[in-house]
Amino acid sequence: MNSIVPPLLFRAGINYLFRHPWQLLLALTGISMGVTLVLAVDIANSAAKASFEHASEQVRGTATHRIVNDLDRLDEAIYANLFRKPGMPPIAPVVSTKVQIEGYEERFQLIGMDILAEANFRRSLVGNMDQMPGLDQWLTDPEAVMISRSTASFLKVKVSDRIHVKHLGKSFDLEVKAISELESDSSRGILLVDIATAQRISDRKKYLSYIDVLLENHAASDIESLLPESVKLVDISQQTESILGLSAAFELNLTAMSLLGMLVGVFLIYNAISFSVVQRRNLLGRLRSLGVTSAQIYILIMLEAIVLGVLGTIIGILLGTLLGQQLTSIVAATISELYYDVNAQATSVYPVSLLKAGLVGIVGTLAAAWIPALQASRTKPLTTLSRAALEQSIHRQMPFLALAGTVLVLTGFLVSFLVPGNVITGFIGLFVIVIGFVLTIPLLLSRLSRLLSTFSGNLIWQMSVKDLDRHISRLATATAALMLALSTSIGIAIMVDSMRVTVEDWLADLLTGDLYIAAQGFEDNAYLSAGTIENLIDHDAVSDYSLYRNYKIRIGDKKRSLVAARLSPKSKKGFDFFKRI
Amino acid sequence: MLEVSGLHKQYPSGNDNQVVIDDLSLNLDKGEVVALVGASGSGKTTLLNLLSGIDTPDSGQVLIDGVNLISLDEKQRTLLRRHKLGFVFQFFNLIPTLKVAENIALPMQLISTPEKEIPGLTTSLLDKVGLSNMQGRYPETLSGGEQQRVAIARAIAHRPAILLADEPTGNLDEQTGDQIIQLLISLAREHEISMLLVTHSNQVADSADRVLRLSHGRLC
Numbered sequence: 148m149n150s151i152v153p154p155l156l157f158r159a160g161i162n163y164l165f166r167h168p169w170q171l172l173l174a175l176t177g178i179s180m181g182v183t184l185v186l187a188v189d190i191a192n193s194a195a196k197a198s199f200e201h202a203s204e205q206v207r208g209t210a211t212h213r214i215v216n217d218l219d220r221l222d223e224a225i226y227a228n229l230f231r232k233p234g235m236p237p238i239a240p241v242v243s244t245k246v247q248i249e250g251y252e253e254r255f256q257l258i259g260m261d262i263l264a265e266a267n268f269r270r271s272l273v274g275n276m277d278q279m280p281g282l283d284q285w286l287t288d289p290e291a292v293m294i295s296r297s298t299a300s301f302l303k304v305k306v307s308d309r310i311h312v313k314h315l316g317k318s319f320d321l322e323v324k325a326i327s328e329l330e331s332d333s334s335r336g337i338l339l340v341d342i343a344t345a346q347r348i349s350d351r352k353k354y355l356s357y358i359d360v361l362l363e364n365h366a367a368s369d370i371e372s373l374l375p376e377s378v379k380l381v382d383i384s385q386q387t388e389s390i391l392g393l394s395a396a397f398e399l400n401l402t403a404m405s406l407l408g409m410l411v412g413v414f415l416i417y418n419a420i421s422f423s424v425v426q427r428r429n430l431l432g433r434l435r436s437l438g439v440t441s442a443q444i445y446i447l448i449m450l451e452a453i454v455l456g457v458l459g460t461i462i463g464i465l466l467g468t469l470l471g472q473q474l475t476s477i478v479a480a481t482i483s484e485l486y487y488d489v490n491a492q493a494t495s496v497y498p499v500s501l502l503k504a505g506l507v508g509i510v511g512t513l514a515a516a517w518i519p520a521l522q523a524s525r526t527k528p529l530t531t532l533s534r535a536a537l538e539q540s541i542h543r544q545m546p547f548l549a550l551a552g553t554v555l556v557l558t559g560f561l562v563s564f565l566v567p568g569n570v571i572t573g574f575i576g577l578f579v580i581v582i583g584f585v586l587t588i589p590l591l592l593s594r595l596s597r598l599l600s601t602f603s604g605n606l607i608w609q610m611s612v613k614d615l616d617r618h619i620s621r622l623a624t625a626t627a628a629l630m631l632a633l634s635t636s637i638g639i640a641i642m643v644d645s646m647r648v649t650v651e652d653w654l655a656d657l658l659t660g661d662l663y664i665a666a667q668g669f670e671d672n673a674y675l676s677a678g679t680i681e682n683l684i685d686h687d688a689v690s691d692y693s694l695y696r697n698y699k700i701r702i703g704d705k706k707r708s709l710v711a712a713r714l715s716p717k718s719k720k721g722f723d724f725f726k727r728i
Numbered sequence: 729m730l731e732v733s734g735l736h737k738q739y740p741s742g743n744d745n746q747v748v749i750d751d752l753s754l755n756l757d758k759g760e761v762v763a764l765v766g767a768s769g770s771g772k773t774t775l776l777n778l779l780s781g782i783d784t785p786d787s788g789q790v791l792i793d794g795v796n797l798i799s800l801d802e803k804q805r806t807l808l809r810r811h812k813l814g815f816v817f818q819f820f821n822l823i824p825t826l827k828v829a830e831n832i833a834l835p836m837q838l839i840s841t842p843e844k845e846i847p848g849l850t851t852s853l854l855d856k857v858g859l860s861n862m863q864g865r866y867p868e869t870l871s872g873g874e875q876q877r878v879a880i881a882r883a884i885a886h887r888p889a890i891l892l893a894d895e896p897t898g899n900l901d902e903q904t905g906d907q908i909i910q911l912l913i914s915l916a917r918e919h920e921i922s923m924l925l926v927t928h929s930n931q932v933a934d935s936a937d938r939v940l941r942l943s944h945g946r947l948c
Contacts, residue, residue, distance in 0.1 A: 153837035155830050162825035433821040438810020438838050528782040
């Protein structure tokens with residue numbers, strides 16, 4: 148740096164930044180805001196994904212494949228047949244279901260295992276269970292449950308305590324017989340029971356959820372040839388990736404929103420640096436006349452930007468880490484609600500997330516500083532002393548900027564609409580449109596200034612209006628930043644409102660009854676008994692009714708709801724396809 | 729040291745061109761102090777800009793130590809300014825974010841003076857301008873006369889061949905102005921620096937070896 152920018156020149160620049168605390172604050176706010184958003188979203192996304200992967204790994208253990216059917220209801224005879232076949236790879240039956248624990252809103256994963264078949268599989272879950280006190284009762288006691296240390300802390304229970312589990316509207320008592328040393332968040336919420344206990348609780352007598360398989364030296368076809376037609380062997384890692392893929396669009400949305408926040412930040416940085424350059428025109432002119440080259444001025448401004456970028460990025464990383472921890476539980480809750488169950492807390496920040504946030508902060512700052520640095524360096528010493536020269540230069544560039552902006556806006560629309568349904572191209576198109584609009588702002592402001600000057604007004608009005616045109620370089624940037632922030636807020640508000648209105652309309656059509664009665668756990672296929680339904684229908688207060696039966700089935704890798712309904716005439720309005728029949 | 733011949737500069741003014749420097753020629757010998765006087769708008773500042781390579785003439789040539797300034801590109805002119813020229817401005821133009829000693833040291837760093845030599849040279853210059861006890865202060869805490877002394881020390885810190893002084897006393901009271909002029913001239917002579925001193929004041933001009941009068945872009 149010594150030969151490129153003398154230390155005293157660098158110090159002069161840095162001292163300037165710290166002598167103007169409000170400009171410094173604006174620039175640091177811009178950088179740290181962007182970095183905070185990008186890091187927080189990345190932490191949340193990564194934590195949710197990692198937690199799901201970790202939980203999946205724990206539950207699947209060393210299994211490479213899984214025998215499943217579309218109903219998650221395998222006849223246990225399939226396991227028995229495979230087990231008896233000589234030369235079979237290691238297999239383990241599993242019954243898995245979601246249960247609720249009294250006093251908690253969360254749903255817990257109840258996993259039933261055959262401890263004798265587990266030796267080859269879930270060592271991380273069962274660990275040294277054979278040495279745990281009280282485990283000898285695990286096989287014989289139908290109420291025995293083993294939980295992890297993290298689950299025990301969460302439930303505030305210890306060995307011999309009882310927990311009350313609910314499933315499909317029925318209650319079951321379980322006694323904590325052992326607590327494993329697992330403390331990860333992903334192991335929180337897992338209840339391990341004997342397979343018979345799980346079958347009893349989940350109403351799957353003689354049925355399994357799936358069979359885990361460890362295919363090492365065997366071909367998949369060895370097993371596939373032995374399976375009934377409705378049962379298939381799937382690769383677990385592919386299944387996990389496929390499930391994770393479900394939330395990809397949601398995560399992309401969050402990332403794009405955070406990048407939009409970074410874009411607003413970039414405009415704030417640009418504004419602060421541009422203002423500092425404009426304010427220092429005289430000083431830069433002095434330096435140029437002392438023999439400081441234009442390249443040195445350029446590097447000086449960029450070095451100042453790097454200092455700002457590093458400071459802002461450090462602040463952003465600290466804030467982003469805090470926000471990320473808050474955001475993780477919200478993102479995990481949303482993912483659980485919409486896609487797959489995940490129980491995540493951001494206890495650690497991944498180096499990749501930090502690297503991404505750091506890059507975004509530094510690159511964003513350098514990108515924002517690039518134009519002001521170029522403007523400062525390209526101006527000759529004589530004109531460096533004159534602010535008007537910059538404005539003249541901006542005025543000359545305005546038509547070209549506007550033209551380029553218009554082309555970008557059109558390109559953005561084309562990109563967005565030529566590839567319908569593609570989220571990534573949609574966001575690329577959106578960013579191109581935003582940048583395009585920003586480029587048109589200097590010309591629009593100038594024209595607006597001229598239009599406003601045609602209205603008669605007092606001297607203050609005329610001065611203010613003319614000032615718009617005279618300081619276009621600074622005002623255009625501020626306007627762009629404001630426009631971007633405002634349009635983002637309005638865009639998100641419209642999106643959320645339109646979704647809300649759509650859901651409200653849909654619910655208004657769908658929910659025409661006064662009362663809705665369902666069995667507890669109806670999301671997991673629980674249903675009311677026929678007797679209960681008859682009693683309700685026969686009640687004097689019931690004038691009309693609709694009946695629904697919801698059943699979750701698996702089609703391919705995705706779960707779908709199969710709904711059978713007997714609808715009252717009013718309720719039919721809620722189902723659009725009736726109108727088309 | 730400085731040879732100027734046939735220098736011409738005009739600027740657009742409405743539909744016409746206004747001639748600011750008209751076929752101007754002048755010479756400055758080594759260590760010579762020349763005063764340039766003239767009314768406002770006579771072209772003094774434009775001439776300084778042309779001599780320093782900050783502005784380019786429409787025609788003519790400016791030779792500094794035998795190098796034709798007009799034939800150089802922008803970067804070469806900047807480097808020539810860095811090594812060969814020193815400036816003293818009316819409004820001092822110090823770097824407000826650097827301390828007094830740092831302001832003086834900056835031109836030395838720019839010409840890559842060895843770092844270990846810079847503190848000694850700076851102290852020596854501060855002694856010469858009578859500010860040895862103010863090296864750690866920022867310019868804004870100094871009086872006008874003190875700031876101009878710092879500017880003079882900065883202007884000669886890198887041992888330039890030519891010193892261009894644009895109304896160096898224009899922003900000072902008469903007594904301080906006299907002191908500054910005496911300091912400038914004595915330092916220029918001590919270091920054998922050629923100086924072109926632009927001034928309104930005949931009294932200031934009388935201190936120079938030679939006086940040039942500029943009127944409507946021509947020397948008379």
